[in-house]
Amino acid sequence: MNGVRQAVSGLRELRARAGSILRSSTFRVALLYVVLLGGSVVILLGFIYWSTAGYMGRQTAATIEAEIRGLAEQYRRSGLSGLSSLISERVTRDPVGSSVYLLVDDNLGRIVGNLDRWPVGVPDVGDGWLHFRLRERGPDRTEEHAARARVFLLPGGLRLLVGRDVRDLEATRALILEALAWGLAITAGLALLGGWLMSAGVVRRLEAINQTSRDIMAGDLSRRIPLRGSGDDFDQLAASLNQMLDRIEILMAGVRQVSDNIAHDLRTPLTRVRTKLELLRAGLSGCQGAKTIADEAIADADEMLATFNALLRIARIESGGRRAAFARMDLAALMRDLLELYEPLASEKGIRMELHGGEVAWIRADRDLLFQALANLVDNAIKYTPPGGAIGMSVRSLADAVTVQVVDTGPGIPVDSRERVLDRFFRLDDSRSTPGSGLGLSLVKAVLDLHQASIEFADNRPGLIVTVTLGASRT
Amino acid sequence: MRILLIEDDHHTANYLLKAFAEAGAVTDHVSDGRTGLLQAATGDYDALIIDRMLPGLDGLGIVRTLRASGNQTPVLFLSALGEVDERVEGLRAGGDDYLTKPFAFSELHARLEALLRRGSADGPETRLRVSDLELDLLKRKVTRAGCEIPLQPREFRLLEYLVRHAGQVVTRTMLLEQVWDYHFDPQTNVIDVHISRLRGKIDKGFEAPLLETVRGVGYMIRGE
Numbered sequence: 001m002n003g004v005r006q007a008v009s010g011l012r013e014l015r016a017r018a019g020s021i022l023r024s025s026t027f028r029v030a031l032l033y034v035v036l037l038g039g040s041v042v043i044l045l046g047f048i049y050w051s052t053a054g055y056m057g058r059q060t061a062a063t064i065e066a067e068i069r070g071l072a073e074q075y076r077r078s079g080l081s082g083l084s085s086l087i088s089e090r091v092t093r094d095p096v097g098s099s100v101y102l103l104v105d106d107n108l109g110r111i112v113g114n115l116d117r118w119p120v121g122v123p124d125v126g127d128g129w130l131h132f133r134l135r136e137r138g139p140d141r142t143e144e145h146a147a148r149a150r151v152f153l154l155p156g157g158l159r160l161l162v163g164r165d166v167r168d169l170e171a172t173r174a175l176i177l178e179a180l181a182w183g184l185a186i187t188a189g190l191a192l193l194g195g196w197l198m199s200a201g202v203v204r205r206l207e208a209i210n211q212t213s214r215d216i217m218a219g220d221l222s223r224r225i226p227l228r229g230s231g232d233d234f235d236q237l238a239a240s241l242n243q244m245l246d247r248i249e250i251l252m253a254g255v256r257q258v259s260d261n262i263a264h265d266l267r268t269p270l271t272r273v274r275t276k277l278e279l280l281r282a283g284l285s286g287c288q289g290a291k292t293i294a295d296e297a298i299a300d301a302d303e304m305l306a307t308f309n310a311l312l313r314i315a316r317i318e319s320g321g322r323r324a325a326f327a328r329m330d331l332a333a334l335m336r337d338l339l340e341l342y343e344p345l346a347s348e349k350g351i352r353m354e355l356h357g358g359e360v361a362w363i364r365a366d367r368d369l370l371f372q373a374l375a376n377l378v379d380n381a382i383k384y385t386p387p388g389g390a391i392g393m394s395v396r397s398l399a400d401a402v403t404v405q406v407v408d409t410g411p412g413i414p415v416d417s418r419e420r421v422l423d424r425f426f427r428l429d430d431s432r433s434t435p436g437s438g439l440g441l442s443l444v445k446a447v448l449d450l451h452q453a454s455i456e457f458a459d460n461r462p463g464l465i466v467t468v469t470l471g472a473s474r475t
Numbered sequence: 476m477r478i479l480l481i482e483d484d485h486h487t488a489n490y491l492l493k494a495f496a497e498a499g500a501v502t503d504h505v506s507d508g509r510t511g512l513l514q515a516a517t518g519d520y521d522a523l524i525i526d527r528m529l530p531g532l533d534g535l536g537i538v539r540t541l542r543a544s545g546n547q548t549p550v551l552f553l554s555a556l557g558e559v560d561e562r563v564e565g566l567r568a569g570g571d572d573y574l575t576k577p578f579a580f581s582e583l584h585a586r587l588e589a590l591l592r593r594g595s596a597d598g599p600e601t602r603l604r605v606s607d608l609e610l611d612l613l614k615r616k617v618t619r620a621g622c623e624i625p626l627q628p629r630e631f632r633l634l635e636y637l638v639r640h641a642g643q644v645v646t647r648t649m650l651l652e653q654v655w656d657y658h659f660d661p662q663t664n665v666i667d668v669h670i671s672r673l674r675g676k677i678d679k680g681f682e683a684p685l686l687e688t689v690r691g692v693g694y695m696i697r698g699e
Binding site for chain 2: 295298299302305306309310313325337340341342344345348367368369371372375376379382383436440
């Protein structure tokens with residue numbers, strides 16, 4: 001009972017394995033290779049056979065044809081006696097040669113020839129080709145040879161049979177056939193082997209990619225597809241996939257960094273709100289008054305909302321395609337508005353603020369977004385410039401670009417941090433104590449990217465020079 | 476004040492209903508677009524607060540239909556879609572104001588009052604008066620108790636907007652949009668400095684200050 005069950009399960013497993021082999025690409029590619037190569041070889045060998053053995057056969061037929069035509073001509077010219085003597089002459093000249101002659105009357109009775117009688121078992125077909133076995137000729141009369149002959153009907157019911165002993169031809173043909181069969185067999189074997197090797201190579205490399213993908217899906221994002229270094233298509237595919245994985249890993253790290261930062265940055269105000277709510281609930285507002293505490297809690301909540309709004313805005317701007325609000329506008333006028341809006345704030349802090357440069361600078365932009373971006377730059381300049389400092393803004397129209405500079409006399413940005421200040425939540429260590437979300441410059445970057453504009457930071461010794469370059473609009 | 480609120484999010488709706496009840500407004504609530512349109516077209520409301528994304532018929536559709544049928548009730552859009560082009564789309568459809576979620580009730584209330592005031596203003600005015608402060612809109616001159624106060628053009632626009640909405644709270648965002656004409660989100664309270672400069676000019680030396688700060692919301696010129 002147990003044995004039967006084992007046998008059944010073994011059989012099932014075997015069938016499953018056979019099924020998986022049949023389904024595997026290795027097997028399919030190999031099979032395809034065998035079929036294609038085998039087909040080609042069969043066609044090739046067929047052609048070889050046709051042009052060797054076939055050629056010899058056709059040669060024989062042509063010779064017989066010519067001879068019979070000559071004999072028929074003789075008969076027409078000099079009658080039965082002339083034909084008989086010519087045949088006799090040929091037979092005597094070559095008694096056991098490969099040629100076969102026989103002239104019979106309408107009852108198949110022999111008149112002349114080197115055959116004793118009409119071949120046994122061969123019907124009288126009239127005019128046409130015959131195949132039969134020769135036994136009657138040669139020194140020992142036991143050998144049987146294949147013969148090929150043509151029968152020609154002569155006027156008066158006579159039949160003239162002219163043929164050839166084709167034993168050599170048959171032998172050669174058999175030899176060729178045998179050689180071709182071997183050739184085909186060897187080809188099939190080689191094709192199977194080659195196909196298997198080839199497809200196994202391909203499939204092994206695919207499997208490497210497959211395996212790496214599975215590892216990555218299982219959570220190991222650091223895995224990469226091994227390269228062979230040959231620079232072939234598979235290596236190129238693997239290299240592209242690896243680059244894609246690198247990019248994904250960087251993005252993932254970015255996302256993780258941002259979410260870590262969100263969690264970190266929001267924990268503080270959330271804790272404050274919680275504490276305040278607890279105070280309110282316990283009625284421990286003390287001399288501060290419940291209203292003040294509630295106001296502070298609202299301010300904390302607003303701060304968190306502002307952070308989320310900024311994140312959402314950046315994400316929306318970055319997702320692109322929001323160019324509906326793009327219009328031709330004067331950047332110089334926008335800078336004047338900016339100066340007008342921010343100058344009081346700066347002068348309250350004891351900072352001089354000036355605008356230099358062009359009267360007009362036409363660009364195509366989303367007015368509100370660009371104002372937001374430049375306002376963030378000015379805001380930062382005011383925030384970090386110490387009292388007594390100065391902020392200079394300028395607009396310059398170049399041939400096909402417009403540049404805006406915001407120059408301050410604050411602490412500047414160290415060279416090694418200039419790339420990272422555009423990252424979300426990145427803040428310089430020195431500025432951790434000043435209020436801010438670390439999202440201001442990220443928003444600037446997103447807006448400028450939308451405008452295909454660039455931003456550069458340089459040193460003002462002391463201070464920061466921010467240069468924004470936008471494409472000019474001619475029309 | 477009778478308000479129709481068309482909003483499918485019940486949390487927001489309940490919160491607004493409660494807040495408006497406290498502010499003394501009668502508010503009807505409808506949560507889908509088709510019923511909302513029907514109610515807005517047949518009921519007699521002072522203002523409509525309409526969510527952009529609604530089941531049945533979206534906010535833009537409601538307002539377009541209302542405007543096409545000659546209904547001019549002031550409309551304030553509420554939406555989670557806050558980008559400039561969406562705002563422009565809402566205003567083009569016939570909305571009068573646009574507020575992005577999440578929002579503070581005080582902001583919504585201030586904007587709604589401004590809308591109602593706008594609706595009742597008829598004819599171009601040449602002079603505005605609040606207590607002893609007077610604005611000559613043609614000559615762009617300001618006098619208080621008969622003395623002329625020199626103001627910068629922007630300060631004049633700021634004061635004009637505040638006086639036009641005397642007795643109402645005006646938020647900082649409203650001022651940026653209406654006086655500076657930029658929809659943006661300043662990182663610092665840049666408006667406060669302008670207000671304090673203006674205050675220095677119109678209130679300094681006078682007994683009763685006109686320009687008040689409303690904590691956590693904005694500013695207000697005291698009405699009559």
